[in-house]
Amino acid sequence: MLIGIMSDTHNDIEAMKMAIAIFQSRGIKTLIHAGDITSPRMLHYLKDFECYMVLGNGDLIDSEEIDVKANELGMKSVNLKAEFDLAGKKFMVFHGHDVPMYRDAVASGKYNYIIKGHTHHFENYVSNECRIINPGAVYRHDESSIAILDIETGKVEKIVLEDL
Template sequence: MKIGIMADSHDNLPKIRAAMELFEREGVGLILHAGDFVAPFAVRAMHDAPCRVVAVFGNNDGERIGLSRAFEPIGEVHPRIAVVEADGKRVGVVHQDELVAPIAAGNALDMLVYGHTHRLDIRREGQVLVVNPGEVGGWLTGKCTVVILDTQTMEPRVWEV
C-alpha cells in the first residue's frame, strides 16, 4: 500500500488540492495529515481525497468542532496522536516534534509521522522510520512538499506540489 503523508497545509487550498490530485494519480491507499489544516474549509478541500484520511490536530487548529465535522466524510481527526495499521505496519501520527523522541524510543511503531517544524525530515530513530513531510502550505520555507511511502519497501519519496 502507498501512504500519502502531509502536514502544515495552513489553508493553502491550491496546494491541498494538488496534493490530493498527486495522491490519486499515484494510487495512494491512505492519507496521513500531521496537523495544522487551520480552518474547516481547508479540510473540505481534501474531500476529493482518493481514500481515507487520518489526521491529528496541530497547534493552529483552533476550531476543533468545525474541523472534526469537516473530517467526518473522509476519515478521522485525533486530538494528539493517531495510530493506524496499514498493510501490517503500525504507524503513528503526531503534530509536535517534542513527542517524536519519547514515542520512537518505545519501538512500538514501524513509522512515526510528525509536523509542526515545516521542515522535511526523514530518518531512523532505533527501529522507527521518522517522517516529517515538510509543509504543504509553503508559507515558511517556500517549498510545498508531501511524502509518499510504499509499505512494502518502507521507502519514502518526497514530492513537490
C-alpha cells in the same frame, strides 16, 4: 501499498489541490495529514481518501469544528495523536509540537513509523528502528513538499510542489 503524507496545509487551497492531484495521479487511496490544516473548510479535499489526521497547534482554536466536519465527511475523529496499523505496520501520527510525546514514542520501540509535521521541513530518518517522516509543509513556504511512502519497500519519496 502507497500512502500519501502531508502536513501544514495552513489554508493554502491551491497548494492543497496540487498535492491532492499528485496523490490521485499515483493511485493513492490512504492519506496521512500530520496537522495544521487550520480550517474545517479544507477537509472536503481529503474526503475521497481513507484519511488519518491529527490536530496541530494551528488547529487548536477550531478543533471542535474540525472534528465535527471530519465526522460529517465520514472521517475518523481528529485528536492530537493517532495510532493505527496499516499493512502490518504500526504507525503513530502527531503534529510535532509536543517534543516529550515524540521522544516517548521513539523510545517506546513499538512503532514502525512516526509521522510528524510542524517544522515545515522534510525529514526522513531512522531512530531506534523506527522511521521518522516529516513531509514538510504543503503551504507556500521556502519549499512546499509532500511525501509518498511505499509501505512494502519502506521507500519514502519527497515531492516538491511547484507551480504547474
